[in-house]
Each structure stands twice: as C-alpha cells, then as structure tokens.
Amino acid sequence: MSHKFDLVFERSTKIIPENIWKCWTVPETLMKWFCPRPWKVTECRMNLIPGGEFYTLMQSPEGEKFPNNGCFLEIIPNKKLVWTNMMTSGFRPVKEDKMGFPFTVSLTLSAENGMTHYRAVVSHSDEEGMNKHKAMGFQEGWGLAFDQLLELNK
Amino acid sequence: MSHKFDLVFERSTKIIPENIWKCWTVPETLMKWFCPRPWKVTECRMNLIPGGEFYTLMQSPEGEKFPNNGCFLEIIPNKKLVWTNMMTSGFRPVKEDKMGFPFTVSLTLSAENGMTHYRAVVSHSDEEGMNKHKAMGFQEGWGLAFDQLLELNK
Numbered sequence: 001m002s003h004k005f006d007l008v009f010e011r012s013t014k015i016i017p018e019n020i021w022k023c024w025t026v027p028e029t030l031m032k033w034f035c036p037r038p039w040k041v042t043e044c045r046m047n048l049i050p051g052g053e054f055y056t057l058m059q060s061p062e063g064e065k066f067p068n069n070g071c072f073l074e075i076i077p078n079k080k081l082v083w084t085n086m087m088t089s090g091f092r093p094v095k096e097d098k099m100g101f102p103f104t105v106s107l108t109l110s111a112e113n114g115m116t117h118y119r120a121v122v123s124h125s126d127e128e129g130m131n132k133h134k135a136m137g138f139q140e141g142w143g144l145a146f147d148q149l150l151e152l153n154k
Numbered sequence: 155m156s157h158k159f160d161l162v163f164e165r166s167t168k169i170i171p172e173n174i175w176k177c178w179t180v181p182e183t184l185m186k187w188f189c190p191r192p193w194k195v196t197e198c199r200m201n202l203i204p205g206g207e208f209y210t211l212m213q214s215p216e217g218e219k220f221p222n223n224g225c226f227l228e229i230i231p232n233k234k235l236v237w238t239n240m241m242t243s244g245f246r247p248v249k250e251d252k253m254g255f256p257f258t259v260s261l262t263l264s265a266e267n268g269m270t271h272y273r274a275v276v277s278h279s280d281e282e283g284m285n286k287h288k289a290m291g292f293q294e295g296w297g298l299a300f301d302q303l304l305e306l307n308k
Contacts, residue, residue, distance in 0.1 A: 003246070005246075050204060050227065050228060051228060051236070073204065073205065073227065073245050074204060074205060074245070082205070082245055084241075084247070086240050086241070086247060086256070087238075087258070090258075090260075090277065091227050091228070091236055091258045092157070092258060092277045092279070093238070093240060093277065093278060093279035094279055095279040095280045096250075096279070102240070102247035102250075104241070104245045104246060104247060106244075106245070123245070123247065124247060125246070125247035125248055125249040125250070129247070
C-alpha cells in the first residue's frame with residue numbers, strides 16, 4: 001500500500017532474500033554498496049533490534065563527511081526492515097537537520113516465481129519533504145546503490 | 155538509564171501493573187484520566203502494535219481542540235509502553251508542529267515489594283525541546299494526570 005507522500009523504489013532480482021538481507025544488515029557489507037560511488041560509507045554502526053541504532057557516515061569525493069543518524073523500528077529477518085532518520089538509539093528523537101527532511105524506510109523482500117521482489121517504500125510527513133527527496137535524485141540514487149548491491153552478489 | 159535531554163516522571167503506587175496498563179491502553183479508560191481537568195480528551199484511537207496509531211484529541215475549557223498524533227513503538231503488556239509524537243500509523247513521519255517539539259515516551263511498570271513503580275522517561279532531541287516541555291509544566295501535568303489515574307482505580 002502506498003500513500004501520497006511516499007516514494008517507492010522497486011526491482012526484481014534473482015538474488016535470494018537471505019543474501020540481500022546480509023547486504024543490509026552486516027555493516028562491512030553495507031559499506032560496500034549503500035552509497036553510490038564515488039561517494040562512500042566510511043563508518044557504519046547497527047544494532048539490529050527495534051530501537052537499535054543505524055548510523056552511517058558518508059564521505060563525498062572531496063572528503064567532506066556527512067553523518068546519518070537512524071533507528072531500526074521493525075525487523076523480520078529476510079523479509080522486512082523498517083528504519084527512520086528521525087531517531088537514534090533507544091527511539092530518541094534526533095535534532096532535525098534543517099537541510100533535511102524526516103522519512104521512514106520500509107524495505108520488503110518477497111520471493112515470487114524464483115525471483116525476489118525488492119520494494120522500498122519511503123514515507124514523508126508532507127509533500128515538501130517528498131519533493132525534496134525526489135529532487136535529490138531518490139530514484140537514481142537508490143538505483144545506483146542497488147546496482148552496486150547486485151554487483152556484490154555476482 | 156537517563157540522558158541529559160530526558161525528563162523523568164516517577165511514582166510508587168499500590169495499583170497493580172495490570173490495572174495501570176488498562177488505563178493506558180483502553181481508549182475509553184484513557185480518556186478519563188489522561189488530560190488534567192478541566193481539559194479533556196474527547197477522542198482517542200489506538201492500535202496497540204508497533205507502528206500502530208496513538209491519537210488523542212484534547213479540548214481546552216474554552217472548547218478549542220488540539221489533535222495529537224502518535225505512534226506506538228514497543229509494547230510489552232503490563233511492563234513497558236513506548237510511543238512517540240513524531241509519527242503516526244505505519245511509522246509515517248508527522249508534520250512537525252512549529253509550536254511543538256519531538257519526544258518519545260518510554261513508560262515502565264515494575265513490581266517492587268508489593269508496590270508498582272511507575273516511571274516515564276521522556277526523551278527529546280535537544281536541550282531546547284526538553285526545556286520547552288519542562289516549562290509547559292511537564293511535572294505538574296503528569297502529576298495531575300497520575301492523580302486522576304489513581305482516582306479511577308479507587
């Protein structure tokens with residue numbers, strides 16, 4: 001189900017859900033694909049429980065660093081992963097980045113006819129946040145990252 | 155465990171955890187005590203699952219209405235209830251009220267020597283939010299509401 005302030009990214013792939021799950025939930029693996037090159041993730045901390053921290057530090061080609069706070073909300077191994085950028089460890093609210101916008105990502109993996117359906121629904125509080133995310137290159141960014149994930153699983 | 159941006163409200167009572175839990179999780183019961191009189195709660199919706207909605211509509215003595223969005227995050231019956239005002243149903247971000255501030259409430263009930271320890275830790279993103287909440291009368295408000303809860307259980 002999708003809502004008017006959602007952005008949706010979806011693909012079908014032959015990679016089994018278990019392997020995609022590892023890409024999302026093992027920090028050293030996530031760091032290899034999560035950020036479209038030449039950007040990179042140079043730090044990642046995750047505590048895979050509801051209320052657990054999901055932190056990444058991204059680095060631009062020029063070496064500028066961008067910390068990203070996050071918190072896991074729902075975890076069903078190999079099937080569903082929900083997290084938000086509005087909180088950190090212990091569901092604590094995070095101080096809002098005035099350049100940013102709040103969102104929640106709900107990633108689902110479903111096996112269908114020998115393929116895996118990969119679907120990320122990213123929900124926002126309003127049209128402005130959604131449009132900002134879209135204009136930042138949401139589809140392109142998630143697409144490039146997904147291609148890097150595919151590459152890792154070759 | 156408490157953090158520098160937390161406000162903590164705690165009391166000891168003879169009311170058993172099961173009865174306090176009902177006061178928090180049955181809408182018709184919550185409406186009777188949740189808001190210090192002469193304010194009142196005139197509507198309440200709750201879906202007691204992680205990601206479920208927790209909505210209340212508060213009404214001032216003058217009849218002005220104040221909707222409060224919320225979302226449950228963690229539920230351990232009779233022991234722990236965690237919810238936030240930053241989200242609504244499905245963990246969707248809620249448009250921030252510019253007069254408000256984001257918070258997460260973690261309520262724990264623990265039985266100790268025939269008494270119940272009632273402890274609410276309310277976490278904020280920064281000192282400003284915490285101070286705003288404190289200045290609004292956090293201790294007094296939670297205290298008055300708690301007294302109304304006690305009264306209901308007499």
